[in-house]
Amino acid sequence: MNTSSPDPVIKAMLLSAGLGTRLQPFTLKHPKALAMVNGKTLLERNICYLQQFGITNVVVNVHHFADQIIAAIEANQGWGSTIMVSDESSEVLETGGGLYRARTLFRDCDALVLMNVDVLTNLDLYVMLAQHIALGASATLAVMQRTSSRYFLFNQRNRLCGWRNRKTGEEKLVLMDAPLYPKAFSGIHILHPNLLQRLPGAGKYSMVDVYLKLAPDYPILCFDHTGDSWVDVGTPESLAGAAAMFQ
Secondary structure, three states: OOOOOOOOOEEEEEEOOOOOHHHOOHHHOOOHHHOEEOOEEHHHHHHHHHHOOOOOEEEEEEOOOHHHHHHHHHHOHHHHOEEEEEEOOOOOOHHHHHHHHOHHHHOOOOEEEEEEOOEEEOOOHHHHHHHHHHOOOOEEEEEEOOOOOEEEEEOOOOEEEEEEEOOOOOEEEOOOOOOOEEEEEEEEEEEOHHHHHHOOOOOOOOHHHHHHHHOOOOOEEEEEOOOOOEEEOOOHHHHHHHHHHOO
């Protein structure tokens, strides 16, 4: 008799609705999700990246040149994954609002991987997922020790306590603890589906404020993957860097 517990059901959402203004002139005629790195689009690369970890149910939200993204998914039969489109054609909702609109697509999963489509990495999602589940986190944020204009602030137990804008000096502290460690967000989150019930509702908003509001009462933790390959493909220059890093 097999008494082992079933594998957790993991779904993903690739955040693909942004205008990609830093990637102009390409994004004047195309969505950033279809920017190419060594002959493959960012969208294809991240769908295939998720497949490495057995994640084949993926939601893609669309706004900027939405028709091009939908056409690419259909022409390539989802690159072997089951792709559901969350339509944000009427307005860009940012991460929080986009997640809220798509929330009903994640009812039957044990965890949700939320990822910016313009991030490429070799982060081991198996390890990150194992930590997320073992610690009972409401959310786990992938972070690195690197230079950034904005940082999440974590205590010694890797729990979110605040946020800091290095350029403006603005700081938001929601848990008083010391010392605090600034870490740069990598654009990859893992969420417990219960967190979706705690979103503010419809509208346009960032997940940063959501996490800061929830952090005093719910475990918002970090997963430090410093040393992994990682690039934010947000500019024409970073496209060249990504091509050197990811074949």
